Amino acid sequence: MITVETVRAGASGVSTPPVLELHDVKKAFGGTKALNGVSLSVQPGEVHGLIGENGAGKSTLIKVLCGIVRPDEGAITLSGRAYAPATPREAKANGLQVVLQEFNLLPYLSVAENIFVEHLPRNAFGVVKRQEMNARARAALDAIGLNDIDVRWPVERLGIAHRQLVEVARALMTESRILILDEPTATLTSRETERLFAIIDELRSRGVSIIFVSHHLDEVFRICDRVTVLRNGETVFSRPIAETSQDELVRAMVGRKLQQQMASEMVSLARPEEALSLHHFRHVQSPHVEGISLNLHKGEILGIAGLVGSGRTELLRAIAAAERPLSGALRLEGAPVSFRSPREAINAGIGFVTEDRKEEGLILNMPIASNVTLASLSDVSRAGILDRKAENAVTERLGAELKLKYGGPDRNAATLSGGNQQKVVLAKWLARNPKVLLLDEPTRGVDVGAKAEIYALIRQFAERGLALLIVSSELPELMTLSDRILVMSQHRVVGELSRPEFSEERILQYAYQGEQQHAGP
Amino acid sequence: MQALEKTQAGDTADARRFAAWSPKVLLRDAGIGLALLLLIVFFSVSTEHFLTANNISNILTQITINLILAVGMTFVILIGGIDLSVGSMLAFCAVVGGTVLTIPDLSVFQAVTLATLAAVGTGVVCGFLNGWISAFWGLPSFIVTLGMLNIARGAALQVTDARTIYSFPPSFNAFGSQMIFGIPVVFLIALLLVAIAWFVLSKTVFGRLLYGIGNNEEAVRLAGHSLMFYKVAAFTIAGALVGIAAMVYMARLNIASPIIGIGFELNAIAAVIIGGTSLNGGRGTVIGTLLGACITGVLANGLILFGLSDFMRQMITGVVIILAVIIDKYRERLTGV
Numbered sequence: 001m002i003t004v005e006t007v008r009a010g011a012s013g014v015s016t017p018p019v020l021e022l023h024d025v026k027k028a029f030g031g032t033k034a035l036n037g038v039s040l041s042v043q044p045g046e047v048h049g050l051i052g053e054n055g056a057g058k059s060t061l062i063k064v065l066c067g068i069v070r071p072d073e074g075a076i077t078l079s080g081r082a083y084a085p086a087t088p089r090e091a092k093a094n095g096l097q098v099v100l101q102e103f104n105l106l107p108y109l110s111v112a113e114n115i116f117v118e119h120l121p122r123n124a125f126g127v128v129k130r131q132e133m134n135a136r137a138r139a140a141l142d143a144i145g146l147n148d149i150d151v152r153w154p155v156e157r158l159g160i161a162h163r164q165l166v167e168v169a170r171a172l173m174t175e176s177r178i179l180i181l182d183e184p185t186a187t188l189t190s191r192e193t194e195r196l197f198a199i200i201d202e203l204r205s206r207g208v209s210i211i212f213v214s215h216h217l218d219e220v221f222r223i224c225d226r227v228t229v230l231r232n233g234e235t236v237f238s239r240p241i242a243e244t245s246q247d248e249l250v251r252a253m254v255g256r257k258l259q260q261q262m263a264s265e266m267v268s269l270a271r272p273e274e275a276l277s278l279h280h281f282r283h284v285q286s287p288h289v290e291g292i293s294l295n296l297h298k299g300e301i302l303g304i305a306g307l308v309g310s311g312r313t314e315l316l317r318a319i320a321a322a323e324r325p326l327s328g329a330l331r332l333e334g335a336p337v338s339f340r341s342p343r344e345a346i347n348a349g350i351g352f353v354t355e356d357r358k359e360e361g362l363i364l365n366m367p368i369a370s371n372v373t374l375a376s377l378s379d380v381s382r383a384g385i386l387d388r389k390a391e392n393a394v395t396e397r398l399g400a401e402l403k404l405k406y407g408g409p410d411r412n413a414a415t416l417s418g419g420n421q422q423k424v425v426l427a428k429w430l431a432r433n434p435k436v437l438l439l440d441e442p443t444r445g446v447d448v449g450a451k452a453e454i455y456a457l458i459r460q461f462a463e464r465g466l467a468l469l470i471v472s473s474e475l476p477e478l479m480t481l482s483d484r485i486l487v488m489s490q491h492r493v494v495g496e497l498s499r500p501e502f503s504e505e506r507i508l509q510y511a512y513q514g515e516q517q518h519a520g521p
Numbered sequence: 522m523q524a525l526e527k528t529q530a531g532d533t534a535d536a537r538r539f540a541a542w543s544p545k546v547l548l549r550d551a552g553i554g555l556a557l558l559l560l561i562v563f564f565s566v567s568t569e570h571f572l573t574a575n576n577i578s579n580i581l582t583q584i585t586i587n588l589i590l591a592v593g594m595t596f597v598i599l600i601g602g603i604d605l606s607v608g609s610m611l612a613f614c615a616v617v618g619g620t621v622l623t624i625p626d627l628s629v630f631q632a633v634t635l636a637t638l639a640a641v642g643t644g645v646v647c648g649f650l651n652g653w654i655s656a657f658w659g660l661p662s663f664i665v666t667l668g669m670l671n672i673a674r675g676a677a678l679q680v681t682d683a684r685t686i687y688s689f690p691p692s693f694n695a696f697g698s699q700m701i702f703g704i705p706v707v708f709l710i711a712l713l714l715v716a717i718a719w720f721v722l723s724k725t726v727f728g729r730l731l732y733g734i735g736n737n738e739e740a741v742r743l744a745g746h747s748l749m750f751y752k753v754a755a756f757t758i759a760g761a762l763v764g765i766a767a768m769v770y771m772a773r774l775n776i777a778s779p780i781i782g783i784g785f786e787l788n789a790i791a792a793v794i795i796g797g798t799s800l801n802g803g804r805g806t807v808i809g810t811l812l813g814a815c816i817t818g819v820l821a822n823g824l825i826l827f828g829l830s831d832f833m834r835q836m837i838t839g840v841v842i843i844l845a846v847i848i849d850k851y852r853e854r855l856t857g858v
Contacts, residue, residue, distance in 0.1 A: 322742075341747070342742060342744070342745050343745040343746065345745075346745035352743060359737070359739060359740075360737075360743055361740060361743075363737045363740050363741070364736070365803060366803075370733070374741070374744040375744040377730075378726075381725075381726045384725050384726050384727060385724055386724055386725060386726060
């Protein structure tokens with residue numbers, strides 16, 4: 001393990017005094033140590049990558065820096081002076097701006113009003129000087145190259161990517177020495193990411209320091225000058241980017257050597273029996289008459305790739321009858337079926353792990369056991385009366401099977417990490433012993449270690465003969481897991497790849513071709 | 522902070538959320554119970570007549586109707602709804618029940634049985650409509666029950682031509698003031714309803730799903746449960762309890778008037794909220810509601826014995842409602858992340 005010593009050594013190697021320095025910062029919430037000794041030093045005009053698994057303490061650290069949370073221990077200096085902001089306003093006054101992951105824009109106000117919301121230009125009567133505001137907002141957007149939107153538009157009219165850039169523009173309105181970007185690229189397309197990077201470069205040349213929090217290591221290598229890795233609330237690693245490698249960063253984050261990807265030794269477990277087939281299957285949003293046709297065999301893992309908006313999620317939702325299907329035929333194990341509600345789909349043997357775990361998958365404030373049995377309550381009750389022992393037994397059995405790390409079946413689901421929450425969702429469906437499992441972004445918000453575990457579990461399910469349909473935006477994930485990959489675009493299947501043909505280039509080629517075909521005539 | 526014991530990550534988050542079955546709920550209810558106890562001690566010491574058998578049974582009689590209404594309200598609030606119509610429905614159920622009760626040539630038993638069926642039936646129909654309309658069209662129950670508030674009140678006035686119904690069978694009236702060991706029988710009925718509601722909410726699949734819907738209805742729907750059924754059921758249960766409350770009202774006061782029950786919905790909501798149930802749904806217990814109803818009842822009675830005017834009492838009750846919610850928030854913030 002690399003200790004604080006290394007961190008200091010790294011910092012002292014640079015001659016200019018750091019603009020921001022943290023020394024052994026600690027913060028506990030109740031018994032949970034969110035930060036347990038974070039040390040970090042940011043130079044003027046430096047892009048400083050901050051990475052770590054979920055729960056490593058990145059968010060808490062940002063909250064400390066921007067005055068939302070007060071640290072329990074440790075010293076922070078800003079330009080050589082002690083820095084302890086009590087409120088976000090104070091942090092801003094000190095030249096520290098943050099663009100948080102969750103959007104802080106007011107959807108029904110205009111772009112200009114959002115940019116100036118903290119200090120609207122006013123005349124002597126307190127009336128907003130609208131023209132001045134709009135002109136200055138225009139200039140602010142132009143400064144970051146965002147000239148394709150009108151500052152009078154309400155924010156709700158903008159796409160997620162534009163909103164993100166408006167946030168950046170707002171953060172830059174005040175003269176800032178440090179800009180913190182929390183997962184800024186999570187919602188951006190590659191072109192918009194390029195634009196953001198150009199903005200970051202420009203800011204760097206003006207001497208602004210940027211703390212760049214990201215899950216994407218390639219981006220960190222692209223844009224950062226230095227990178228700090230947090231693990232379990234501690235700084236474990238901080239080095240100039242040139243002196244490290246992706247492999248080393250992953251090891252530092254995980255704290256152990258990742259298992260070699262199992263891709264090479266994977267053989268298809270598909271059996272000849274058909275599990276699910278779609279024939280010209282359409283839902284309300286699919287524009288084409290031909291709809292989607294596909295076959296899924298028992299024990300097969302079928303991946304679905306496609307750009308955001310290509311209709312992948314909608315397809316899964318329609319199969320699970322979360323949304324009403326429109327037309328076309330659905331066969332389950334050869335027999336024609338049609339579902340009018342999620343209940344009918346579930347009773348027929350379909351399980352659906354949704355994309356949004358917190359909104360659709362789990363009841364966070366209810367016990368783990370209640371979440372596990374939510375779809376199979378009739379198995380753990382008699383005459384409508386719950387058998388708590390049976391519930392706990394099911395939870396413990398599935399918990400052991402899925403290697404769930406939890407305090408006990410009566411703990412709330414909210415107490416679990418992302419990976420373990422996802423395992424609870426999987427347990428909920430396994431408790432029903434489904435024939436087909438639909439998985440939408442199965443490892444979203446799951447850290448690197450838990451990801452590998454979930455992959456292994458998915459393979460185990462296939463071994464048992466469960467048919468799996470997986471939607472994922474992470475191509476390496478799809479290529480690791482799938483026996484076959486279908487590429488979707490504009491609610492159609494535009495390509496199919498078998499395992500030997502897998503490559504990111506080919507998948508993307510199909511996906512973009514599909515887009516263009518549609519955009520053409 | 523170093524001194525803090527190493528605990529499983531999650532103890533903190535766990536402590537701030539409650540569900541009907543966790544032991545933490547007992548602690549929470551114990552907190553409300555403690556507040557009730559302090560009130561009782563305070564009034565016992567500061568007033569002369571508070572801790573007398575007579576006054577206690579008085580209080581129990583006074584809170585009975587609010588308690589029954591609040592039990593129904595708990596079901597509705599747990600799924601994230603609200604029922605503003607219970608006061609009007611009480612009047613409507615009472616005049617329908619009262620009309621049946623005064624049908625000549627029926628034996629007392631027949632009259633009371635039929636009247637109970639009629640009153641509860643009326644409540645069930647109104648409650649069903651509340652639930653069905655708001656679930657089917659996806660309307661906020663606040664609006665739908667605001668409509669029902671007017672409809673039921675109008676119906677009560679229409680049915681009776683704005684007249685009061687009285688002269689019920691004397692034995693029915695006697696039942697209303699019956700005591701067992703100094704405890705009013707009607708209060709025991711309310712307690713029985715509390716016990717049944719507690720069982721349903723904490724021990725059955727039905728109750729589990731009500732909590733589930735209050736917390737995350739989409740997750741419950743995607744797990745294969747019909748939201749419609751549970752939502753309609755919660756409102757229907759509330760309606761049925763209004764019917765029972767209407768019978769108790771008539772037994773106690775020996776009248777059925779179309780203008781009774783004005784503002785009762787707010788008292789019921791207050792009892793539920795003071796009892797620690799979240800207005801957002803998904804969190805709370807019917808035991809809390811029992812304690813909440815007792816607190817409002819003890820407060821009302823005690824403050825008057827204390828020599829305060831009814832107006833002052835009303836103001837203080839208002840303060841207590843706000844305090845209860847603040848304490849709840851504070852507790853959440855204190856233990857939460």
